[in-house]
Amino acid sequence: MIDDFVLQTILPTTHDLGGFKVHRTLPSKPRTMVGPFLFFDQMGPAHLEVGTGIDVRPHPHINLATVTYLFEGAIDHRDSIGTFATIEPGAVNLMTAGHGIVHSERSPAGQRAQGPDLSGIQTWIALPEAQEEMDPAFEHVEKAALPVIETPNARARIIMGSLWGQTAPTTTYAGTIYADIILDPGGEVPVDADADERAVYLALGEASLDGVPLAPMTLYVLKPGVATSLKSRDGGRVMLCGGDAFSTPRHVWWNFVSSSRERINQAKEDWNAGRFPKVPGDEKEFIPIPEVPKTVSYP
Template sequence: MTNDDLIDRIITPTTHDLGGFKVHRTLPSKPHQMVGPFIFFDQMGPAHLDIGTGIDVRPHPHINLATVTYLFAGAIDHRDSIGTFARIEPGAVNLMTAGHGIAHSERSPGDERAHGPELSGIQTWIAMPEDKEEIDPAFEHVAKANLPLIEAHGATARIIMGELWGQRAPTTVYADTIYADILLAPGASMPIDAGADERAVYLAIGEAEIDGMPMAINTLYVLKPGVAMTLRSANGGRVMLCGGEAFTSERHVWWNFVSSRKDRIQQAKEDWKAGRFAKVPGDEKEFIPIPEIPKTATYP
Protein backbone atom coordinates (compact mmCIF):
# COMPACT_ATOMS: atom_id res chain seq x y z
CA MET A 1 0.00 0.00 0.00
CA THR A 2 1.05 3.61 -0.53
CA ASN A 3 1.30 6.21 2.22
CA ASP A 4 -2.00 7.68 1.01
CA ASP A 5 -3.66 4.31 1.70
CA LEU A 6 -2.38 4.36 5.29
CA ILE A 7 -2.46 7.93 6.50
CA ASP A 8 -5.41 10.32 6.65
CA ARG A 9 -3.38 13.29 7.89
CA ILE A 10 0.09 14.08 9.25
CA ILE A 11 0.13 16.73 12.00
CA THR A 12 3.44 18.39 12.81
CA PRO A 13 3.80 19.95 16.25
CA THR A 14 3.65 23.51 17.45
CA THR A 15 6.58 23.70 19.87
CA HIS A 16 6.71 26.01 22.88
CA ASP A 17 9.96 26.57 24.82
CA LEU A 18 8.93 27.00 28.45
CA GLY A 19 12.44 27.61 29.78
CA GLY A 20 14.31 24.44 30.58
CA PHE A 21 11.97 22.19 28.62
CA LYS A 22 9.87 22.14 25.46
CA VAL A 23 6.24 21.18 24.87
CA HIS A 24 5.23 19.77 21.48
CA ARG A 25 1.49 20.19 20.70
CA THR A 26 -0.22 18.34 17.83
CA LEU A 27 -3.90 18.62 18.87
CA PRO A 28 -5.94 20.67 18.37
CA SER A 29 -4.71 21.79 14.95
CA LYS A 30 -6.31 23.80 12.18
CA PRO A 31 -6.67 20.88 9.79
CA HIS A 32 -7.71 18.28 12.38
CA GLN A 33 -9.27 19.09 15.75
CA MET A 34 -9.86 15.63 17.27
CA VAL A 35 -8.91 11.96 17.01
CA GLY A 36 -11.74 10.02 18.64
CA PRO A 37 -12.39 11.86 21.93
CA PHE A 38 -8.80 13.23 22.08
CA ILE A 39 -8.89 17.00 21.56
CA PHE A 40 -5.50 17.96 23.03
CA PHE A 41 -2.16 16.17 22.73
CA ASP A 42 1.03 17.55 24.33
CA GLN A 43 4.44 15.96 24.77
CA MET A 44 6.45 17.40 27.67
CA GLY A 45 10.23 17.12 27.32
CA PRO A 46 12.25 14.97 27.55
CA ALA A 47 14.28 17.28 29.75
CA HIS A 48 16.50 17.30 32.81
CA LEU A 49 15.96 20.50 34.78
CA ASP A 50 18.51 22.30 36.94
CA ILE A 51 18.95 21.40 40.60
CA GLY A 52 16.56 23.41 42.73
CA THR A 53 14.17 24.09 39.88
CA GLY A 54 11.10 22.26 38.60
CA ILE A 55 7.78 22.73 36.88
CA ASP A 56 5.27 24.99 38.60
CA VAL A 57 1.93 25.02 36.81
CA ARG A 58 -0.09 27.31 39.07
CA PRO A 59 -3.80 26.66 39.76
CA HIS A 60 -5.93 27.03 36.65
CA PRO A 61 -9.45 25.95 35.63
CA HIS A 62 -11.05 23.39 33.30
CA ILE A 63 -14.60 22.54 32.25
CA ASN A 64 -16.32 19.82 30.18
CA LEU A 65 -13.21 17.67 29.62
CA ALA A 66 -10.97 15.10 31.28
CA THR A 67 -7.19 15.49 31.49
CA VAL A 68 -5.00 12.38 31.17
CA THR A 69 -1.41 12.63 32.43
CA TYR A 70 1.11 9.86 31.67
CA LEU A 71 4.84 10.10 32.39
CA PHE A 72 7.88 8.39 30.89
CA ALA A 73 10.27 9.90 33.47
CA GLY A 74 10.10 12.18 36.49
CA ALA A 75 7.24 12.89 38.89
CA ILE A 76 4.50 15.50 39.32
CA ASP A 77 2.45 16.46 42.38
CA HIS A 78 -1.20 17.07 41.46
CA ARG A 79 -3.57 19.10 43.63
CA ASP A 80 -7.13 20.05 42.75
CA SER A 81 -10.15 21.91 44.07
CA ILE A 82 -12.01 18.75 45.12
CA GLY A 83 -9.24 18.10 47.66
CA THR A 84 -7.05 15.62 45.76
CA PHE A 85 -3.33 15.37 46.38
CA ALA A 86 -1.63 12.71 44.25
CA ARG A 87 1.89 12.07 43.01
CA ILE A 88 2.20 10.58 39.54
CA GLU A 89 5.26 8.62 38.47
CA PRO A 90 6.17 6.83 35.21
CA GLY A 91 3.75 4.18 33.97
CA ALA A 92 0.77 5.31 36.09
CA VAL A 93 -2.12 7.46 34.89
CA ASN A 94 -3.87 10.45 36.41
CA LEU A 95 -7.38 11.06 35.07
CA MET A 96 -8.97 14.32 36.19
CA THR A 97 -12.58 14.87 35.14
CA ALA A 98 -13.41 18.57 35.04
CA GLY A 99 -17.17 18.21 34.60
CA HIS A 100 -18.93 21.46 35.48
CA GLY A 101 -15.68 22.93 36.78
CA ILE A 102 -12.42 22.14 38.55
CA ALA A 103 -9.14 23.93 39.26
CA HIS A 104 -5.78 22.19 39.70
CA SER A 105 -2.04 22.70 39.90
CA GLU A 106 0.92 20.57 38.86
CA ARG A 107 4.35 20.99 40.44
CA SER A 108 7.61 19.08 40.74
CA PRO A 109 7.93 17.34 44.14
CA GLY A 110 10.54 18.66 46.56
CA ASP A 111 12.66 15.50 46.44
CA GLU A 112 12.82 15.74 42.64
CA ARG A 113 13.93 19.39 42.80
CA ALA A 114 16.77 18.47 45.15
CA HIS A 115 18.61 16.47 42.48
CA GLY A 116 17.31 18.18 39.32
CA PRO A 117 13.95 16.90 38.06
CA GLU A 118 13.48 14.87 34.94
CA LEU A 119 10.41 15.65 32.86
CA SER A 120 9.16 13.44 30.07
CA GLY A 121 5.62 12.40 29.24
CA ILE A 122 2.32 13.04 27.53
CA GLN A 123 -0.68 15.06 28.63
CA THR A 124 -3.92 14.75 26.69
CA TRP A 125 -7.44 16.10 27.06
CA ILE A 126 -10.51 13.98 26.42
CA ALA A 127 -13.66 15.74 25.20
CA MET A 128 -16.80 14.59 26.97
CA PRO A 129 -20.03 13.39 25.32
CA GLU A 130 -22.65 16.14 25.54
CA ASP A 131 -24.70 14.31 28.19
CA LYS A 132 -21.61 14.03 30.44
CA GLU A 133 -20.06 17.48 30.03
CA GLU A 134 -21.58 18.90 33.22
CA ILE A 135 -21.10 15.92 35.56
CA ASP A 136 -19.46 16.38 38.95
CA PRO A 137 -15.67 16.80 38.88
CA ALA A 138 -13.65 13.74 39.85
CA PHE A 139 -10.08 12.42 40.07
CA GLU A 140 -8.72 8.93 39.50
CA HIS A 141 -5.17 7.57 39.85
CA VAL A 142 -4.45 4.17 38.33
CA ALA A 143 -1.14 2.64 39.40
CA LYS A 144 1.34 1.25 36.88
CA ALA A 145 0.81 -2.27 38.23
CA ASN A 146 -2.91 -2.09 37.46
CA LEU A 147 -2.54 -1.17 33.78
CA PRO A 148 -2.37 -4.21 31.45
CA LEU A 149 1.04 -4.84 29.87
CA ILE A 150 1.24 -6.74 26.57
CA GLU A 151 4.64 -8.26 25.70
CA ALA A 152 5.46 -9.94 22.38
CA HIS A 153 8.25 -10.04 19.77
CA GLY A 154 10.45 -7.49 21.53
CA ALA A 155 7.63 -4.98 22.02
CA THR A 156 5.70 -4.01 25.13
CA ALA A 157 2.43 -2.09 25.17
CA ARG A 158 0.89 -0.62 28.32
CA ILE A 159 -2.84 -0.04 27.89
CA ILE A 160 -3.67 3.31 29.46
CA MET A 161 -7.36 3.50 28.52
CA GLY A 162 -9.86 1.24 26.76
CA GLU A 163 -9.49 -2.24 25.29
CA LEU A 164 -6.63 -3.32 23.02
CA TRP A 165 -5.06 -6.68 22.15
CA GLY A 166 -7.76 -8.50 24.13
CA GLN A 167 -7.18 -6.69 27.45
CA ARG A 168 -8.88 -3.67 29.04
CA ALA A 169 -7.45 -0.98 31.30
CA PRO A 170 -9.43 -0.19 34.48
CA THR A 171 -9.23 3.56 33.77
CA THR A 172 -12.64 5.23 33.46
CA VAL A 173 -13.73 6.16 29.93
CA TYR A 174 -16.67 8.36 28.97
CA ALA A 175 -16.78 7.43 25.27
CA ASP A 176 -15.16 4.53 23.41
CA THR A 177 -11.45 5.26 23.84
CA ILE A 178 -8.14 3.55 23.05
CA TYR A 179 -4.83 4.77 24.43
CA ALA A 180 -1.54 2.88 24.77
CA ASP A 181 2.19 3.39 25.32
CA ILE A 182 4.14 1.14 22.93
CA LEU A 183 7.85 0.52 23.57
CA LEU A 184 9.67 -1.08 20.63
CA ALA A 185 13.07 -2.72 21.15
CA PRO A 186 15.43 -2.74 18.14
CA GLY A 187 13.91 -5.04 15.52
CA ALA A 188 10.55 -5.29 17.30
CA SER A 189 7.05 -4.95 15.82
CA MET A 190 3.50 -4.44 17.12
CA PRO A 191 0.20 -4.82 15.21
CA ILE A 192 -2.31 -1.96 15.23
CA ASP A 193 -5.77 -3.35 14.59
CA ALA A 194 -8.52 -1.54 12.71
CA GLY A 195 -11.23 -1.65 15.36
CA ALA A 196 -11.62 1.99 16.45
CA ASP A 197 -13.52 4.66 14.51
CA GLU A 198 -10.45 6.93 14.57
CA ARG A 199 -6.81 6.18 15.41
CA ALA A 200 -3.50 7.99 15.46
CA VAL A 201 0.09 7.09 16.30
CA TYR A 202 2.72 9.48 17.65
CA LEU A 203 6.48 8.92 17.76
CA ALA A 204 7.61 10.30 21.12
CA ILE A 205 11.16 8.94 21.36
CA GLY A 206 13.56 7.11 19.04
CA GLU A 207 12.69 5.70 15.64
CA ALA A 208 9.75 3.77 14.16
CA GLU A 209 7.82 3.14 10.96
CA ILE A 210 4.20 2.28 10.20
CA ASP A 211 3.84 -0.37 7.47
CA GLY A 212 7.22 0.64 6.07
CA MET A 213 6.63 4.41 6.20
CA PRO A 214 9.20 6.15 8.43
CA MET A 215 7.68 8.29 11.20
CA ALA A 216 9.01 11.73 12.12
CA ILE A 217 9.66 12.51 15.78
CA ASN A 218 6.99 14.49 17.71
CA THR A 219 4.52 14.03 14.84
CA LEU A 220 0.95 12.68 14.94
CA TYR A 221 -0.15 10.33 12.15
CA VAL A 222 -3.92 10.06 11.81
CA LEU A 223 -4.54 6.61 10.32
CA LYS A 224 -7.03 5.66 7.64
CA PRO A 225 -10.07 3.99 9.23
CA GLY A 226 -10.57 0.27 8.83
CA VAL A 227 -6.98 -0.58 7.87
CA ALA A 228 -4.86 -2.92 10.03
CA MET A 229 -1.21 -1.86 10.22
CA THR A 230 2.06 -2.80 11.92
CA LEU A 231 4.53 -0.65 13.83
CA ARG A 232 8.20 -1.59 13.52
CA SER A 233 11.48 -0.15 14.75
CA ALA A 234 14.98 -0.98 13.53
CA ASN A 235 16.75 0.88 16.34
CA GLY A 236 14.13 1.20 19.08
CA GLY A 237 11.40 3.72 19.73
CA ARG A 238 8.41 4.76 21.81
CA VAL A 239 5.03 5.30 20.13
CA MET A 240 1.71 6.42 21.58
CA LEU A 241 -1.50 5.03 20.09
CA CYS A 242 -4.69 7.03 20.67
CA GLY A 243 -8.22 7.23 19.30
CA GLY A 244 -11.69 5.85 19.71
CA GLU A 245 -15.24 6.94 19.03
CA ALA A 246 -15.76 9.64 16.39
CA PHE A 247 -17.71 12.59 17.81
CA THR A 248 -20.60 13.81 15.65
CA SER A 249 -20.97 17.23 17.31
CA GLU A 250 -18.48 20.10 17.30
CA ARG A 251 -16.33 21.02 20.28
CA HIS A 252 -15.10 24.53 21.03
CA VAL A 253 -11.74 25.13 22.70
CA TRP A 254 -10.57 28.32 24.40
CA TRP A 255 -7.55 28.29 26.72
CA ASN A 256 -8.24 25.47 29.26
CA PHE A 257 -11.93 25.18 28.46
CA VAL A 258 -13.63 22.68 26.13
CA SER A 259 -17.37 22.54 25.50
CA SER A 260 -20.01 21.82 22.89
CA ARG A 261 -21.40 25.31 23.68
CA LYS A 262 -19.64 28.63 23.11
CA ASP A 263 -21.80 30.33 25.73
CA ARG A 264 -20.62 27.78 28.33
CA ILE A 265 -17.00 28.71 27.63
CA GLN A 266 -17.86 32.38 28.01
CA GLN A 267 -19.46 31.64 31.38
CA ALA A 268 -16.35 29.73 32.50
CA LYS A 269 -14.15 32.69 31.54
CA GLU A 270 -16.32 35.02 33.60
CA ASP A 271 -16.37 32.58 36.55
CA TRP A 272 -12.57 32.33 36.65
CA LYS A 273 -12.13 36.10 36.40
CA ALA A 274 -14.63 36.59 39.24
CA GLY A 275 -13.04 33.94 41.49
CA ARG A 276 -16.07 31.67 41.45
CA PHE A 277 -14.09 28.43 40.94
CA ALA A 278 -13.21 26.62 44.16
CA LYS A 279 -9.65 27.08 45.47
CA VAL A 280 -7.02 24.34 45.41
CA PRO A 281 -6.33 23.23 49.02
CA GLY A 282 -2.62 23.51 49.78
CA ASP A 283 -2.05 25.78 46.76
CA GLU A 284 -4.33 28.76 47.36
CA LYS A 285 -1.84 31.64 47.03
CA GLU A 286 -1.24 31.62 43.27
CA PHE A 287 -3.28 31.24 40.10
CA ILE A 288 -2.96 31.67 36.34
CA PRO A 289 -4.98 34.65 35.09
CA ILE A 290 -7.13 34.54 31.95
CA PRO A 291 -4.86 35.25 28.96
CA GLU A 292 -5.61 37.97 26.45
CA ILE A 293 -4.81 35.62 23.56
CA PRO A 294 -4.75 31.91 24.49
CA LYS A 295 -2.39 29.43 22.86
CA THR A 296 -5.31 26.99 22.57
CA ALA A 297 -8.37 28.28 20.74
CA THR A 298 -11.25 27.03 18.61
CA TYR A 299 -10.34 26.22 15.03
CA PRO A 300 -13.27 26.44 12.59
Protein backbone atom coordinates in the same frame (compact mmCIF):
# COMPACT_ATOMS: atom_id res chain seq x y z
CA MET B 1 2.99 4.38 0.23
CA ILE B 2 2.01 6.26 3.36
CA ASP B 3 -1.20 7.50 1.69
CA ASP B 4 -2.43 3.91 1.71
CA PHE B 5 -2.98 4.01 5.47
CA VAL B 6 -2.50 7.61 6.70
CA LEU B 7 -5.37 10.10 6.37
CA GLN B 8 -3.62 13.17 7.82
CA THR B 9 -0.19 14.16 9.11
CA ILE B 10 -0.21 16.81 11.84
CA LEU B 11 3.03 18.64 12.61
CA PRO B 12 3.64 19.97 16.13
CA THR B 13 3.61 23.50 17.42
CA THR B 14 6.46 23.86 19.93
CA HIS B 15 6.29 26.11 23.00
CA ASP B 16 9.34 26.84 25.17
CA LEU B 17 8.15 26.98 28.77
CA GLY B 18 11.55 27.82 30.25
CA GLY B 19 13.68 24.79 30.98
CA PHE B 20 11.61 22.43 28.86
CA LYS B 21 9.63 22.37 25.63
CA VAL B 22 6.09 21.23 24.90
CA HIS B 23 5.19 19.88 21.45
CA ARG B 24 1.46 20.20 20.63
CA THR B 25 -0.29 18.41 17.76
CA LEU B 26 -3.93 18.79 18.87
CA PRO B 27 -5.87 20.96 18.47
CA SER B 28 -4.53 22.11 15.10
CA LYS B 29 -5.79 23.86 11.99
CA PRO B 30 -5.94 20.58 10.03
CA ARG B 31 -7.83 18.72 12.76
CA THR B 32 -9.37 19.31 16.19
CA MET B 33 -10.10 15.76 17.40
CA VAL B 34 -9.11 12.11 16.99
CA GLY B 35 -11.86 10.11 18.65
CA PRO B 36 -12.41 11.86 21.99
CA PHE B 37 -8.84 13.24 22.06
CA LEU B 38 -8.77 17.01 21.45
CA PHE B 39 -5.44 18.00 23.01
CA PHE B 40 -2.14 16.16 22.64
CA ASP B 41 1.04 17.52 24.26
CA GLN B 42 4.46 15.96 24.62
CA MET B 43 6.40 17.38 27.58
CA GLY B 44 10.19 17.21 27.23
CA PRO B 45 12.23 15.12 27.46
CA ALA B 46 14.16 17.51 29.67
CA HIS B 47 16.44 17.62 32.68
CA LEU B 48 15.75 20.74 34.73
CA GLU B 49 18.34 22.65 36.72
CA VAL B 50 19.07 21.69 40.32
CA GLY B 51 16.70 23.49 42.67
CA THR B 52 14.09 24.12 39.99
CA GLY B 53 11.06 22.23 38.73
CA ILE B 54 7.80 22.66 36.92
CA ASP B 55 5.30 24.93 38.63
CA VAL B 56 1.98 25.01 36.82
CA ARG B 57 -0.04 27.27 39.09
CA PRO B 58 -3.73 26.63 39.81
CA HIS B 59 -5.88 26.96 36.69
CA PRO B 60 -9.43 25.91 35.71
CA HIS B 61 -11.00 23.38 33.32
CA ILE B 62 -14.57 22.62 32.28
CA ASN B 63 -16.34 19.90 30.24
CA LEU B 64 -13.28 17.70 29.65
CA ALA B 65 -11.04 15.08 31.24
CA THR B 66 -7.24 15.43 31.40
CA VAL B 67 -5.00 12.37 31.12
CA THR B 68 -1.41 12.63 32.35
CA TYR B 69 1.10 9.87 31.57
CA LEU B 70 4.83 10.12 32.27
CA PHE B 71 7.89 8.41 30.80
CA GLU B 72 10.28 10.01 33.31
CA GLY B 73 10.01 12.21 36.38
CA ALA B 74 7.14 12.87 38.76
CA ILE B 75 4.41 15.48 39.22
CA ASP B 76 2.46 16.45 42.33
CA HIS B 77 -1.19 16.99 41.43
CA ARG B 78 -3.55 19.01 43.65
CA ASP B 79 -7.11 19.96 42.79
CA SER B 80 -10.15 21.78 44.12
CA ILE B 81 -12.00 18.60 45.13
CA GLY B 82 -9.24 17.94 47.66
CA THR B 83 -7.06 15.48 45.75
CA PHE B 84 -3.32 15.19 46.27
CA ALA B 85 -1.55 12.57 44.14
CA THR B 86 2.00 12.10 42.89
CA ILE B 87 2.17 10.56 39.45
CA GLU B 88 5.23 8.57 38.39
CA PRO B 89 6.14 6.85 35.11
CA GLY B 90 3.69 4.23 33.87
CA ALA B 91 0.76 5.35 36.04
CA VAL B 92 -2.24 7.43 34.92
CA ASN B 93 -3.85 10.53 36.37
CA LEU B 94 -7.38 11.02 35.00
CA MET B 95 -8.96 14.29 36.12
CA THR B 96 -12.56 14.87 35.05
CA ALA B 97 -13.43 18.56 35.07
CA GLY B 98 -17.18 18.27 34.53
CA HIS B 99 -18.87 21.51 35.52
CA GLY B 100 -15.57 22.92 36.77
CA ILE B 101 -12.34 22.05 38.55
CA VAL B 102 -9.09 23.83 39.39
CA HIS B 103 -5.73 22.09 39.70
CA SER B 104 -2.00 22.67 39.94
CA GLU B 105 0.94 20.55 38.79
CA ARG B 106 4.35 20.91 40.42
CA SER B 107 7.60 18.97 40.70
CA PRO B 108 7.90 17.14 44.05
CA ALA B 109 10.28 18.77 46.54
CA GLY B 110 12.49 15.67 46.67
CA GLN B 111 13.16 15.80 42.94
CA ARG B 112 14.00 19.51 42.86
CA ALA B 113 17.12 18.94 44.95
CA GLN B 114 18.69 16.77 42.25
CA GLY B 115 17.25 18.51 39.20
CA PRO B 116 14.02 16.89 37.97
CA ASP B 117 13.65 14.90 34.78
CA LEU B 118 10.47 15.48 32.80
CA SER B 119 9.18 13.43 29.90
CA GLY B 120 5.65 12.37 29.09
CA ILE B 121 2.34 12.99 27.39
CA GLN B 122 -0.65 15.02 28.52
CA THR B 123 -3.93 14.75 26.65
CA TRP B 124 -7.43 16.12 27.02
CA ILE B 125 -10.50 14.04 26.28
CA ALA B 126 -13.90 15.46 25.37
CA LEU B 127 -16.87 14.40 27.45
CA PRO B 128 -20.14 13.37 25.76
CA GLU B 129 -22.66 16.20 25.86
CA ALA B 130 -24.79 14.44 28.48
CA GLN B 131 -21.79 14.29 30.83
CA GLU B 132 -20.13 17.65 30.20
CA GLU B 133 -21.62 19.13 33.39
CA MET B 134 -21.07 16.08 35.62
CA ASP B 135 -19.49 16.44 39.06
CA PRO B 136 -15.69 16.77 38.97
CA ALA B 137 -13.71 13.61 39.74
CA PHE B 138 -10.14 12.34 39.98
CA GLU B 139 -8.72 8.87 39.42
CA HIS B 140 -5.14 7.63 39.85
CA VAL B 141 -4.40 4.24 38.28
CA GLU B 142 -1.15 2.63 39.36
CA LYS B 143 1.30 1.27 36.79
CA ALA B 144 0.82 -2.30 38.05
CA ALA B 145 -2.94 -2.11 37.36
CA LEU B 146 -2.54 -1.37 33.64
CA PRO B 147 -2.34 -4.43 31.36
CA VAL B 148 0.86 -4.95 29.38
CA ILE B 149 0.89 -6.93 26.13
CA GLU B 150 4.27 -8.42 25.25
CA THR B 151 5.60 -9.69 21.93
CA PRO B 152 9.21 -10.50 21.11
CA ASN B 153 11.15 -7.21 21.45
CA ALA B 154 8.05 -5.12 22.21
CA ARG B 155 5.71 -4.16 25.07
CA ALA B 156 2.46 -2.24 24.92
CA ARG B 157 0.82 -0.80 28.05
CA ILE B 158 -2.90 -0.14 27.67
CA ILE B 159 -3.65 3.21 29.31
CA MET B 160 -7.35 3.43 28.44
CA GLY B 161 -9.86 1.22 26.68
CA SER B 162 -9.51 -2.23 25.13
CA LEU B 163 -6.69 -3.32 22.81
CA TRP B 164 -5.17 -6.67 21.85
CA GLY B 165 -7.75 -8.54 23.93
CA GLN B 166 -7.07 -6.69 27.20
CA THR B 167 -8.86 -3.77 28.92
CA ALA B 168 -7.42 -1.06 31.16
CA PRO B 169 -9.32 -0.28 34.40
CA THR B 170 -9.15 3.47 33.70
CA THR B 171 -12.57 5.13 33.42
CA THR B 172 -13.74 6.06 29.92
CA TYR B 173 -16.73 8.21 29.01
CA ALA B 174 -16.85 7.35 25.30
CA GLY B 175 -15.18 4.66 23.23
CA THR B 176 -11.45 5.31 23.82
CA ILE B 177 -8.18 3.58 22.97
CA TYR B 178 -4.85 4.76 24.35
CA ALA B 179 -1.58 2.83 24.59
CA ASP B 180 2.13 3.30 25.23
CA ILE B 181 4.13 1.07 22.86
CA ILE B 182 7.82 0.41 23.52
CA LEU B 183 9.65 -1.14 20.60
CA ASP B 184 13.07 -2.64 21.19
CA PRO B 185 15.34 -3.08 18.15
CA GLY B 186 13.53 -5.47 15.83
CA GLY B 187 10.22 -5.10 17.68
CA GLU B 188 6.83 -5.12 15.98
CA VAL B 189 3.25 -4.49 17.17
CA PRO B 190 0.03 -4.71 15.12
CA VAL B 191 -2.33 -1.74 14.97
CA ASP B 192 -5.87 -3.05 14.71
CA ALA B 193 -8.58 -1.30 12.71
CA ASP B 194 -11.44 -1.52 15.23
CA ALA B 195 -11.78 2.10 16.41
CA ASP B 196 -13.58 4.79 14.37
CA GLU B 197 -10.59 7.11 14.54
CA ARG B 198 -6.95 6.31 15.38
CA ALA B 199 -3.60 8.08 15.40
CA VAL B 200 0.01 7.12 16.15
CA TYR B 201 2.70 9.43 17.49
CA LEU B 202 6.44 8.73 17.66
CA ALA B 203 7.49 10.19 21.01
CA LEU B 204 11.05 8.85 21.27
CA GLY B 205 13.53 6.97 19.12
CA GLU B 206 12.77 5.48 15.72
CA ALA B 207 9.82 3.56 14.27
CA SER B 208 8.02 2.91 11.02
CA LEU B 209 4.44 2.19 10.02
CA ASP B 210 4.18 -0.58 7.42
CA GLY B 211 7.77 0.19 6.44
CA VAL B 212 7.32 3.98 6.16
CA PRO B 213 9.51 5.88 8.66
CA LEU B 214 7.65 8.06 11.17
CA ALA B 215 8.83 11.58 11.88
CA PRO B 216 9.28 12.32 15.59
CA MET B 217 6.68 14.39 17.47
CA THR B 218 4.21 14.14 14.57
CA LEU B 219 0.65 12.82 14.79
CA TYR B 220 -0.36 10.43 12.03
CA VAL B 221 -4.13 10.03 11.72
CA LEU B 222 -4.85 6.60 10.26
CA LYS B 223 -7.46 5.80 7.66
CA PRO B 224 -10.56 4.09 9.07
CA GLY B 225 -10.73 0.33 8.69
CA VAL B 226 -7.08 -0.15 7.69
CA ALA B 227 -4.92 -2.45 9.84
CA THR B 228 -1.20 -1.67 9.96
CA SER B 229 1.85 -2.56 12.06
CA LEU B 230 4.51 -0.61 13.90
CA LYS B 231 8.14 -1.71 13.65
CA SER B 232 11.46 -0.38 14.87
CA ARG B 233 14.98 -1.05 13.69
CA ASP B 234 16.80 0.82 16.47
CA GLY B 235 14.16 1.09 19.19
CA GLY B 236 11.40 3.63 19.78
CA ARG B 237 8.35 4.66 21.78
CA VAL B 238 5.01 5.22 20.08
CA MET B 239 1.66 6.38 21.46
CA LEU B 240 -1.56 5.03 19.94
CA CYS B 241 -4.75 7.00 20.59
CA GLY B 242 -8.30 7.32 19.29
CA GLY B 243 -11.78 5.92 19.73
CA ASP B 244 -15.35 6.77 18.81
CA ALA B 245 -15.86 9.69 16.44
CA PHE B 246 -17.86 12.55 18.01
CA SER B 247 -20.92 13.65 16.05
CA THR B 248 -20.86 17.20 17.50
CA PRO B 249 -17.84 19.53 17.53
CA ARG B 250 -16.03 20.77 20.62
CA HIS B 251 -14.81 24.31 21.07
CA VAL B 252 -11.48 24.91 22.81
CA TRP B 253 -10.37 28.21 24.29
CA TRP B 254 -7.41 28.25 26.71
CA ASN B 255 -8.18 25.56 29.33
CA PHE B 256 -11.89 25.48 28.58
CA VAL B 257 -13.59 22.91 26.35
CA SER B 258 -17.30 22.64 25.61
CA SER B 259 -19.87 21.85 22.95
CA SER B 260 -21.20 25.37 23.69
CA ARG B 261 -19.36 28.63 23.04
CA GLU B 262 -21.66 30.33 25.55
CA ARG B 263 -20.53 27.89 28.25
CA ILE B 264 -16.90 28.78 27.57
CA ASN B 265 -17.71 32.50 27.82
CA GLN B 266 -19.42 31.85 31.16
CA ALA B 267 -16.31 30.00 32.40
CA LYS B 268 -14.13 32.97 31.42
CA GLU B 269 -16.37 35.28 33.46
CA ASP B 270 -16.40 32.88 36.41
CA TRP B 271 -12.59 32.58 36.50
CA ASN B 272 -12.09 36.35 36.23
CA ALA B 273 -14.63 36.90 39.01
CA GLY B 274 -13.03 34.32 41.33
CA ARG B 275 -16.08 32.05 41.33
CA PHE B 276 -14.15 28.80 40.78
CA PRO B 277 -13.17 26.87 43.94
CA LYS B 278 -9.66 27.06 45.42
CA VAL B 279 -7.07 24.27 45.51
CA PRO B 280 -6.45 23.19 49.12
CA GLY B 281 -2.74 23.48 49.87
CA ASP B 282 -2.13 25.70 46.83
CA GLU B 283 -4.45 28.66 47.35
CA LYS B 284 -2.04 31.58 46.99
CA GLU B 285 -1.28 31.53 43.26
CA PHE B 286 -3.29 31.23 40.07
CA ILE B 287 -2.89 31.63 36.31
CA PRO B 288 -4.84 34.60 34.91
CA ILE B 289 -6.74 34.28 31.66
CA PRO B 290 -4.44 35.25 28.77
CA GLU B 291 -5.45 37.87 26.24
CA VAL B 292 -4.41 35.52 23.44
CA PRO B 293 -4.40 31.84 24.48
CA LYS B 294 -1.99 29.33 22.97
CA THR B 295 -4.69 26.67 22.85
CA VAL B 296 -7.67 27.39 20.61
CA SER B 297 -9.92 25.39 18.30
CA TYR B 298 -10.23 26.06 14.61
CA PRO B 299 -13.94 25.85 13.72
